[in-house]
Amino acid sequence: MSAATRIAREEWRALLRNRAGVIATLLLVALVLVASFVSIERRDRIEADRARYQASVDAGFDRQPDRHPHRMVHYGQFVFRPIAPLAFFDAGIDSYTGNTIFLEGHRQNSANFAEARQSSLLLRFGQLTPAFVLQTLAPLLLIFLGFASVARERERGTLRLLLAQGLDGRTLLGGKLLAQAAVALAVAAPAFVVLAGFALAGVAGWGATLLLMLGYAAWLLLWALLAVLVSAWAHDSRAALAALIGLWLIGVILLPRALPEAAAAQVVLPTRIETEIALHRDLARIGDSHDPDDPYFNGFRQQVLARYGVSRIEDLPVQYAGLVGMEGERLSTALYARAAADSAGREARQNRFVHAFAALSPLIAIRQVSMALTASDPAAHLDFLDQAEAFRYRFVQTLNRMQAELIPHIGGEDPRVSADNWKRVPRFAYRSYDPLRDAGAIRRSLLVLAGWLAGLGLLFAVTARRIGRVAR
Amino acid sequence: MLQRKMLRARRDLTIIEGTNAAILLSGVRHSYGPRAVLRDLDLTVRRGEIYALLGGNGAGKSTTLNALLGFIAPSAGAVRICGVDPVTQPAQARALLAYVPESVALYDHLSARENVDYFLALAGAARDRPSVIDPALEAVGLPVHAWDARVSGFSKGMRQKVAIALALARHVPVLLLDEPTSGLDPQATLEFNRLLDTARARDVAVLMVTHDLLSAVDVADRIGFLADGRIDEERTATAGSARFDLNALHARYAQPRAAA
Numbered sequence: 027m028s029a030a031t032r033i034a035r036e037e038w039r040a041l042l043r044n045r046a047g048v049i050a051t052l053l054l055v056a057l058v059l060v061a062s063f064v065s066i067e068r069r070d071r072i073e074a075d076r077a078r079y080q081a082s083v084d085a086g087f088d089r090q091p092d093r094h095p096h097r098m099v100h101y102g103q104f105v106f107r108p109i110a111p112l113a114f115f116d117a118g119i120d121s122y123t124g125n126t127i128f129l130e131g132h133r134q135n136s137a138n139f140a141e142a143r144q145s146s147l148l149l150r151f152g153q154l155t156p157a158f159v160l161q162t163l164a165p166l167l168l169i170f171l172g173f174a175s176v177a178r179e180r181e182r183g184t185l186r187l188l189l190a191q192g193l194d195g196r197t198l199l200g201g202k203l204l205a206q207a208a209v210a211l212a213v214a215a216p217a218f219v220v221l222a223g224f225a226l227a228g229v230a231g232w233g234a235t236l237l238l239m240l241g242y243a244a245w246l247l248l249w250a251l252l253a254v255l256v257s258a259w260a261h262d263s264r265a266a267l268a269a270l271i272g273l274w275l276i277g278v279i280l281l282p283r284a285l286p287e288a289a290a291a292q293v294v295l296p297t298r299i300e301t302e303i304a305l306h307r308d309l310a311r312i313g314d315s316h317d318p319d320d321p322y323f324n325g326f327r328q329q330v331l332a333r334y335g336v337s338r339i340e341d342l343p344v345q346y347a348g349l350v351g352m353e354g355e356r357l358s359t360a361l362y363a364r365a366a367a368d369s370a371g372r373e374a375r376q377n378r379f380v381h382a383f384a385a386l387s388p389l390i391a392i393r394q395v396s397m398a399l400t401a402s403d404p405a406a407h408l409d410f411l412d413q414a415e416a417f418r419y420r421f422v423q424t425l426n427r428m429q430a431e432l433i434p435h436i437g438g439e440d441p442r443v444s445a446d447n448w449k450r451v452p453r454f455a456y457r458s459y460d461p462l463r464d465a466g467a468i469r470r471s472l473l474v475l476a477g478w479l480a481g482l483g484l485l486f487a488v489t490a491r492r493i494g495r496v497a498r
Numbered sequence: 499m500l501q502r503k504m505l506r507a508r509r510d511l512t513i514i515e516g517t518n519a520a521i522l523l524s525g526v527r528h529s530y531g532p533r534a535v536l537r538d539l540d541l542t543v544r545r546g547e548i549y550a551l552l553g554g555n556g557a558g559k560s561t562t563l564n565a566l567l568g569f570i571a572p573s574a575g576a577v578r579i580c581g582v583d584p585v586t587q588p589a590q591a592r593a594l595l596a597y598v599p600e601s602v603a604l605y606d607h608l609s610a611r612e613n614v615d616y617f618l619a620l621a622g623a624a625r626d627r628p629s630v631i632d633p634a635l636e637a638v639g640l641p642v643h644a645w646d647a648r649v650s651g652f653s654k655g656m657r658q659k660v661a662i663a664l665a666l667a668r669h670v671p672v673l674l675l676d677e678p679t680s681g682l683d684p685q686a687t688l689e690f691n692r693l694l695d696t697a698r699a700r701d702v703a704v705l706m707v708t709h710d711l712l713s714a715v716d717v718a719d720r721i722g723f724l725a726d727g728r729i730d731e732e733r734t735a736t737a738g739s740a741r742f743d744l745n746a747l748h749a750r751y752a753q754p755r756a757a758a
Contacts, residue, residue, distance in 0.1 A: 032619045036605070043607055183603030187661070190567055191621035191668075192593030 029193060033201025034208065037175065041209070047171050054159065054167050054213050061156045062220045065114035076106040076125070080454075088449055092442040095429040096351065098451075099422050103129045105454040107410045110401030110461065111230040112238065115221060116157035118402025125410075129418040156217040157396050160242050161389060162278055164213050165249040169270040171209055172253025175202040176493075177263035185493075195493035199486060202254045210246035217242075234399045234461045237468065241395040244475040248388060251482040258489045281387035289379040293372050305365055312357050326353055348430025352423055359419050366415070370408055377404065381467075384474045391474035398468050401461045409459050417454045424451050519578070520545045520672050520703035521566065526575035527727075528561055535561045536572065537727035541705075543720075545671060548694055548704040550714035552751055553724030559707040562724070563676055566705070567597060579672055593621065596665030600677035602657040606650035610640060610660045613649060614667060623668050634667035635660075637696070639689050654681035662693060673697055675706040679713045691717040711751055715742045723750060 041047050083104045090098060107125035176199070179185035188198060218239050225235040253270060260266035296304070313322035330349055331337060339346045384390040397403035433441045462468070519542035528536040535558045543549040553559050564570045565577050568584030568591055577584055584591035604613045611631055618625035625631060635645055638659040649657060658681065665673055679687045687710070694717045697704055708714055714721050721742065723731045731750060735741035 029620050029622065032616070036608075036616060040607065183599065183601060184605065186567075186569070186599060187597070187603060187617065188620060189569075189588075190592055190595070190597035191617050192589050192591075193620045194589035197620075 029197045030201040030204055033198060034204035037202060037205030038208070041171060041205070044171075050167055050170060051209060051213065054163060055216060057154075057163065058156050058159050058213060059216045061154045061159050062114070062217055065117070065155045066220070069109050069114040072109055072125070076108060079104070079126075080106050084453060087451070088445075090445060090448055092445050094441060095348075095425040095432070095443050095447075098448065099351075099425045103418075103421055103454065105129060105414050105417065105456075107414075108456055108458075110406065110459065111224055112221070112234060112400040112461070113402045114400075115155060115217065115238070116396045116400040116402055117153055117155050118397035118400060119404060119407060120402045121153055123407050127411075127414050129414060129421065156220070157393075157400070160214055160217065160246065161392060161396070164210065164246055165274055165278060167213060168206060168210055168246065168249040168253050169267070169274060172202075172206045172250060173257055173267040173270050174263035175206065175254050176258040177260050177266045178257075181262055189493070195490035196487070198493060199254055199258060199490050202257075203250060203486075206250035206253055207247055210250050211243070214239075214242055214246055231462070237462075237472070238396065238399045241392055241399070241472060241475065244472070244479055245388065245392040248475065248478050248482065251479070251486065255482060255485055255489055258493060277387045278389050281383070282389050282393070285380045285383050285387070285390070286376070289376040292379055293375045295369065295372050295376070301365060301369070305361060308361050309358055312361070323350065326350070344430040345433040346430075348426055348428075348433060351429060352426040355419070355422050355426060359415075363415070366411070373404065381471070384471065385477065388475055388478045391471040391478075394471040395468055395475070398464060398471075399461045401459045405464050405467075406459045406461070410456070413457060414454070417452065420452050519543060520580050521549075521705050522576070522578040523562065523565065524576045526562075526565060526572045526577060528558075528565065528570060528572045535727050536565070536575075539575070539724075539728050541722065541729055543672075543703045543705050545703045546698055546701045547719045548698055548706065548717055550718035550721045551705060551707045551724055552709070552711065552714060552721060553707075557724040558727045559724055560676070561727075563597075563674055563705075563707055566595070566674055568592065594670055595672035595674055596668050596670045597674045598658065598661045598665055598676065598678055600680055601654070602661040604649045604652075604657055604660060607648060609646045609648055610635060610652070610656075610663075611645050613660055614664050617664050618667055621668055625667070630667050631663075634663040637666055638663045638693060639686075655683065655686050658682065658690075659686075662690070666693070666697070669700075671702060673702050673704045675704065675708075677708055677710075678706055679708065679710045687713055688716075711744075711747060715744055715747065721747065 041051075087098075087101070087103065090101065093101075105127050107127075109120065109125060113120060174181075176185070179188060189195075221230070221235050221239060224230040225232045252273065256269050256273070257263070257266045260269055313320045317323070327339070327346070330342070330346065331339070334342055334344075336342055381390060381394060384394070394403070398405065428443055428447055432443050432447070436442070521541070521543035523539050523541040526536050526539040527534065535556075539558070539562065541549070541551075541562070551559055551562065561570065565572055566579060566584060568588030571585045579591040580594045582591040582594060605616065608616060611627065614631050614634065615625050615627070618630070623630075632645070636642075640656060640659045640663065644652070644656060649660060652660070658678065662678070679690055682690060691713060694704055694706075698719075706714070706718070719735050721733045721735075722729045733742060733747065
């Protein structure tokens, strides 16, 4: 057994004698387990509800009687986003954005432009998930177990005696770090076992799972290192505890909340009402299809008549109102898409601003890694919104085309299309989001964590060299 | 300035090369801020010799030990433990010495045997219980029933015995003792001094920093008086039963204190 291992063993013995420490560790391990199983159960329940509601909504749509297609455009469709397999581990922004969207004609889906998507939400306290426990509470445990690791030796005088045996600083600090790192691993182990279980079952990819474990291992190792180093530099264990709690408050609580506020001030996002007013104004500028003198729709009418080789709307083989509906939908969708892209661009700038400061608070980096790999980050949500919007356009235009093509053959005061046609309307099929799609962002965040570890490793080497002086 | 430094370095090297000292301090200076604690301190202890360093409070005794342990880097001069510089190679130098602090701090949740075993493991020394640890505990006179008892209930003297047992078990050429007899009763002091005799017989160089003039007289081969950061006066034991003139020593020892 090496000297470092022996030191770690004695450290564990001392930890085991610390009843409060043992209880806190067991509680945290239990919390990770409970959080894992509660999150899995919640995810399964939401998935079951989603499947049931989707089937019910689809059946409800199919059961609609013979109707005018435009009424079906406003009857709309609900779409549900399946929760990613690893989202049990980190709910990310899903808790705020939800995963249900109502789609109808003339307006973009209900989730776009929602204020809940503002980036400050990326960094709020989340629900009880393994990610929350490991990101926020596990560092506290490592602080409470590690703050005295070296300072206590100095206080009781054993540090001088230890070093006087010819023990070098690197071995001493290495042993202390080994003990703290093992505690960190013990806390994270239940979550890692569950994650590995998901990967083994083929539910989640090994790549994302292993990167997630790597990210959290780096995050916890970082706190174990910090605890040992502060303990080695502090005058006494009380000073070490105060310094570590201060670092935790700044790094885990303050900065991750202050930075999004600064980002929001830097890149202002319009409110939903402001966006809708602006969109209405832009829509009005396009033109009014009901105004016979409207220049845009006059031009559109001439194009349609020329295309069908007729001179009057009444002679068209299709319903002109249906074609106007399709054109209006095309124009408004393009307008909404531009506004959505602008909004997404601003949010991306906010997020870039926040992540630029990840060097100050590695919590931002681990959250970015965690949310990205569990497909619960803004990119995954935006991907869902894009898919939903593309589907909405296909759905509305299919009904508009039915109106244009079928209504002229039906005629009458209250023309209705046969209910059989509703089955021809497309259904939403979600394309799974690949959590490794934005590998660059994940790599950058992992590099931030690696940078922190390298920096602390350097400080470790410096501390190990001068631990003898510290012992004086 | 540079020339003076070079001359000093050359002198230090000459001293180091020309001596077989196990403990060497040559022209050592050290200050805590503006306060100079060691001023050109020269001190050597050969193997098989016991040197008692006496001095009043603030004379620089602890700083001398800290310099030998590599816990401070002197601003000038040379420090060597069997030729190894404890400033540049602290772990290597400490591997050659055993240190018994004045107030022995041990791990309260471990027994005497476990404490010795733990420190020996960290020192990378042999720690076989029947052949190394138990004989050392026996040699220092720690009662057998206390060997497996937690040291939390130990008196200062018993803790000191554990630390000395550790020092003996390591079989190193240099022994540094900081007020070794403080807190020991007269009988224990006598037993301790006999242990030092044993160490001397094993060719160990012993430097003991002490206030205990009687103990120093009983066991030391040389006694040095440290005042104002340098050896003010040194006495060598003479052959025969009266190794030192105790009255003269007492008068000399009281002098700097009274002056202080």
